[in-house]
Amino acid sequence: MNPFDSRFWRDFDWALALVPIVLVSFGTVFIYSSQPDEAYWKRQLVFMALGLVSMAVFALTDYRKWLQFAPFFYGLALLGLVSVLIFGSVVNGARAWIRIGSFGLQPSEIAKLATILMLARFLAQPRRGSLTIREIAIAGGIVALPVGLILLQPDMGTALTFFPVLLTMLFLSGLRKRLLAVAVCGALVAVVLAWGFVLKTYQKERIQMAVMLMAGDTDQVSRQQKRAQGYQSIQSMIAVGSGGPFGKGVLQGTQGRLGFLPERHTDFIASIVAEETGFAGALAMLLLYGAVIWRLTGIAKLSADRFGALAVMGLAALLGFHIFVNLGMVLGLMPIMGIPLPLLSYGGSSLLMMFMGFGLALSVRLRRFVN
Amino acid sequence: MSRFSDEAQNFDARLSVVMYITLGFFLLLGVRFWVLQVVNHESYLVKSNENRIxxxxxxxxxxxxxxxxxxxxxxxxxxxxxxxxxxxxxxxxxxxxxxxxxxxxxxxxxxxxxxxxxxxxxxxxxxxxxxxxxxxxxxxxxxxxxxxxxxxxxxxxxxxxxxxxxxxxxxxxxxxxxxxxxxxxxxxxxxxxxxxxxxxxxxxxxxxxxxxxxxxxxxxxxxxxxxxxxxxxxxxxxxxxxIVTAIDIDLQMIAEEKLAATKLNGVAIALDPRNGEILALVSHPSYDPNLFAGGISPEDYAVLRDNPDKPLTNRAIQDIYPPGSTWKTVMAMAGLSEGSMKPNEGIPCGGGISIGSRFAACHGSHGAPNLERAIAVSCNGYFYRVGLRLGVDKLHKWATAMGLGKRTGVDLPNETPGYVPDAQIKLRWKKKDDDPADKKYRWNDGDTVNAAIGQGYDRPTPLQMVHAFGGIAMDGHFTTPHVLKTARSNGVEPERGFEDPNVVDIPLDPIAFKYVMEGMRQVVTSGTARRAEVPGFDVCGKTGTAQVVSIRTGATGKQKEHAWFVGFAPKPEEGRLPEIAVVVLVEHGGHGGTISAPIAQAIIAEYVRKTRGVVEGAAADAAAGDEAIVGVDSVDLEGSDEPAEADAADTSGDPAGVPAAPVPTIIPRVSTGGSSTPLPAEAQPPQQFSPLQGVMKDRPPAAPPPVPAGSRQ
Structure with missing residues (x-):
């Protein structure tokens, strides 16, 4: 199918193409507000331009080509993850970046998309009945490789994002209810084990803090804990809460502009949005994200084959999980995990990956009747 | 319609489950935004303001x-x-x-x-x-x-x-x-x-x-x-x-100087009995307030606190003393007013009086003096008998009426009330376990006799004594002693003077008043306080030599009596009010007439010099205390431009952060050379500190204000 075909224009999902552009533009305003430095907002616009180009390329490419290319892409991503451990530079304690000139590339972002495609390819193989244990184990293995490499960086937050994707895709592929229950129990056991043996003290404190903040009252948290771990969460809650129904006005947020918020152009960009545009802005943001996920699910439903449906839903799960964890962090519902808000947060790799994903979804929709 | 290869996988239903879970999460986020931004908005707004303001x-x-x-x-x-x-x-x-x-x-x-x-x-x-x-x-x-x-x-x-x-x-x-x-x-x-x-x-x-x-x-x-x-x-x-005080620094300097010259501890107060203004107040030894100005170190404070001479105590209002014979003025006023004796009645001295088995002696044998003579020679025998006639209740009534044994209300902190005797005082101080009926807690004639000559249970402060004498000299008009004269306007609060909260007028018997005044005049002209006379100014007063220890113990050094002089001038007459009342108390100074009266004389003489310009027949009294008048070249000392030694006590620069103060100077080093003492009071022109307020570093003052040389470490 090509753009000169009238069906192209009929089946092109305009909403899915436009809403992300709106979200990125919206986010750029607040990147400017929190870091009024050309380096940030201008680059974000450059990334969006690159993202739009890749979206177009992916949309015009027949997504079924990825059935073929997925292993290659997956292998490339793994190679990237290995090389970042060798050549990467450390930012915020994790060796997650490969510097190319003045730009940095995060192979873990690309790995997310590659893993989704690889999983979709594997799970889309024709079969009857529910997934077998062996199939589940292989799917787990596909995820375990990149996760293991990412944990070596170490970047716990990014590593975590793979699991909801895996779970969603397994579930949609016909995971038995019994197995689902076992998986949930296994996850709980893993959490307990992690608490006992894996997590470092500072990580535990963050989680304890988060539980306290969930109650909503920052005053309950002791002074000591505030200083130690809760500072970022509390400052973010203050930013959000002080925004009120309609916000302090764009470029008027004191929490962000006076520097009380950490990582305000990346992980805490939503705090700035909420502070400056209030509940109205926050609600608009939620609705826009909701629209994107709704469109993705719609495409999955229309997909002509299982590969397309699973790939699109993997992407939707990834996006949903990012949104929930990031906003949860901003709202004091989740511990600080260093997970950006897709499309709004400053960051090129994530943006490129998201737009490629949307391009893929568009391609799935365009080719829904072609079989 | 089922798609893909297998209906058992039920893809569409599973997709719906995923959608509902996602919707649930979004609702949770929305509610949380609403709670923070709408429900609890106010409290977070306050917190964000606290953050930045x-x-x-x-x-x-x-x-x-x-x-x-x-x-x-x-x-x-x-x-x-x-x-x-x-x-x-x-x-x-x-x-x-x-x-x-x-x-x-x-x-x-x-x-x-x-x-x-x-x-x-x-x-x-x-x-x-x-x-x-x-x-x-x-x-x-x-x-x-x-x-x-x-x-x-x-x-x-x-x-x-x-x-x-x-x-x-x-x-x-x-x-x-x-x-x-x-x-x-x-x-x-x-x-x-x-x-x-x-x-x-x-x-x-x-x-x-x-x-x-x-x-x-x-x-x-x-x-x-x-x-x-x-x-x-x-x-x-x-x-x-x-604040403009009532203090006259010239009088103060004379008083400081004279008292310091005795090398003993003591008090000197001069006040204006007409309105209660305190013209001078010395409690010796003193301390240097500059030590405290930059925060005193614990060591320096301990030195002051533990000094046996108690430099931190303002003896004028915080210490109590037996008033000795100065008390006889109070007794005379009370006795005459109550009709215990007539002014011209001769009451035998008898060299003392027998009370039970005890004999209370007089210091001489004065025959049967009348009131004026008894005051002039300070006859104990006379006043023992007046005391017995008067009784402790009336003594208490009159002493209290004259403001003795209670706070004067002076505008200085921590004034002590002292006490004067009443019939129950011994009982009040009884040991907890003793029987209240015990004889030793009953007031007896021996106590009355002691109280009649300013011993025993008489314990006023020096300020109370000068306040009482001033009030008597004002014919029963008692004003509250005070230091504040005016509080100047600061642009918001208007200027205000001192408003006396407690003026007391006691109608005095005119005859009693006349005779007591005459008696006190004779004390100075021909009695025990001849060294207090300032020619032409009719000084009146009464000396006191108050026993500190039992009369039988040797009276040397620290055991010497407290030397008192309390007086006023000029003697009140028709159309003339007393202008200055003075008390001088020298601890363990011996005889009041010898050591205290000359100091009072110097203060009063300085007052006369300042108000009248000259002292008639200066140095007429050869005895003592007249250096103050001799050698004054300039009558008007207020024009002096002697620089002040204001920076002597600068307490800056201790590297430990605790401002170190110089070794405390407890005893003022006042020259004893009379009025040639420089007058540091005329320091600099009143230097109004400009409110250059809590400067933040972003806006430092253009230049530091000049600091007196030598004040830097």
Missing amino acids: REIPIPAARGNILDRNGRILVDSRPAFNLIVNREDLKKQNLDDLLFVLRDNLGIDPDWARQQIEDPLAPKSRPVVVKQNISEADRAWIEAHEYEHPELNVALQPQRIYPLGPILGHVLGYVGQISDAQIKAILPEFEGARSGDVVGQAGIERSHNRTLMGKEGTRRVVVDSRGRFVEEIELVEPVPGQD
Whole structure:
């Protein structure tokens, strides 16, 4: 199918193409507000331009080509993850970046998309009945490789994002209810084990803090804990809460502009949005994200084959999980995990990956009747 | 319709489950946004304002204290202090900061920690961690603005007392308000908060609210590192009111000098009985209030506190003494008014009186003197008998009426009431387990006889004595002694004078008044206080030589009697009121007529010189105490331009951060060479401290104000 075909224009999902552009533009305003430095907002616009180009390329490419290319892409991503451990530079304690000139590339972002495609390819193989244990184990293995490499960086937050994707895709592929229950129990056991043996003290404190903040009252948290771990969460809650129904006005947020918020152009960009545009802005943001996920699910439903449906839903799960964890962090519902808000947060790799994903979804929709 | 290969997988239903879960999460986020932004918006708005808005207090200039002729007794000099903004310390490690302060600014870490962690001080108020910082310190702080935005230089006034220990007890000193003082909610500290510098003694304390003024504030926006962004509000401070005291520094200097010359401890007070204005008040030894101005070190304070001569005690109002024979004036007034005796009635001296098995002796044999003679020669025998006729109840009634044994209400802090006898006083002081019927708790004639001559249970303060004599000399018109003459207007509060809250008029028997006055005049003309005479000014008075230990013990050195003189001048007559009342008490000084009367004479002579210009027949009394008059070249000393030694007590520059004070000078080094003493009072022109308020480093004052040379460390 090509753009000169009238069906192209009929089946092109305009909403899915436009809403992300709106979200990125919206986010750029607040990147400017929190870091009024050309380096940030201008680059974000450059990334969006690159993202739009890749979206177009992916949309015009027949997504079924990825059935073929997925292993290659997956292998490339793994190679990237290995090389970042060798050549990467450390930012915020994790060796997650490969510097190319003045730009940095995060192979873990690309790995997310590659893993989704690889999983979709594997799970889309024709079969009857529910997934077998062996199939589940292989799917787990596909995820375990990149996760293991990412944990070596170490970047716990990014590593975590793979699991909801895996779970969603397994579930949609016909995971038995019994197995689902076992998986949930296994996850709980893993959490307990992690608490006992894996997590470092500072990580535990963050989680304890988060539980306290969930109650909503920052005053309950002791002074000591505030200083130690809760500072970022509390400052973010203050930013959000002080925004009120309609916000302090764009470029008027004191929490962000006076520097009380950490990582305000990346992980805490939503705090700035909420502070400056209030509940109205926050609600608009939620609705826009909701629209994107709704469109993705719609495409999955229309997909002509299982590969397309699973790939699109993997992407939707990834996006949903990012949104929930990031906003949860901003709202004091989740511990600080260093997970950006897709499309709004400053960051090129994530943006490129998201737009490629949307391009893929568009391609799935365009080719829904072609079989 | 089922798609893909297998209906069992039920893809569409599973997709719906995923969608509902996602919707649930989104709803949760939406609700949370709503709770934070709509339901709890107000409290977060307050928190965000607390984050960014700092209230920087601007100290109000404390009022100056002047003598009655406008000469500076106390003023303030600007000093640079290092302050730490505690709100900006939140994210910092305090230990690291304390190391930085120690290594670069020489501040004792333990002391600084105490200041910074003071739990009572409001978090929003910066704390001073080093006073009087040097030029080099300021340069360092400004150079490290970026690393340490919590450190600021503030221009804050420091109190200076140019006269040093002279008038120390009257002026008092300032210091940070203590936790106990905040909790006690004292009227003089109303409106003061932790960290405020308030008056701790003397006028500084009793008139603290007048002097303190009202702090101003700058509300500024700061960033997360505490750096200045912009000012949003400025409330100018209201300076404190200047206080003009009733003190006449010339009289004060004479009194200080003369008392110091005795090398003994004592009190001298001069007041105007017509209105209660205290013209001079010396309690010797004194202390130098400058020691306290920059915060006294515990060591220095211990030296003052533990000194056996009690330099911190204002003996004029905080110590009580047996009044000795000066009490006979009170007895004479009471006896005549109650009709216990007639003025011309001769009452036998008898060399003393027998009370039971005991004989109370007189110091001589005076035959049967009448009242005037009995006062003039201070006959004990006469007054023993008057006392017995009068009885303790009436004695108590008259003594109390004259303000003895109760606080005078003077505007100085911590006045003690003292006591005078009544029939129940012994019972009140009974040991807990003793039988109240015990004979030793019953008032007896022996006690009355003792009380009649100012021993036993008579214990007034020196100020009460001069207050009583002044009131008697005013024909029963008792005014409240006070130091404040006027509080000048500060632009907000109008000028106000002293309003006497407690004027007491006791109708005195005119005959009694006449004879008592005459008796006291004879004390000076031909009795025990001849050395108190100032020719042409009709000084009246009464000496006292109060026993300190039992009469049978040897009376040498520290056991010598307290020497009293209480008097006034001129003698009241038709159309003439007394103008000055004086008390002089020298502890263990021996005879009042020998040691105290000459000091009173010098004070009164100086008063006469100042009000009349000359002293008739100066030096006529060869005895003593006349140096004050001899050798005065210039009558008007107020024009003197002698520079003050104001910086002698500068307490800056101790590297440990605790301002070190020089070794305390407890005994004022006053020249005994008479009026040639320089008059430090005429220090500098009244230097109004300009409220250059809590300067933040972003806006330093253009140039530091000139500081007197030699004040730098």
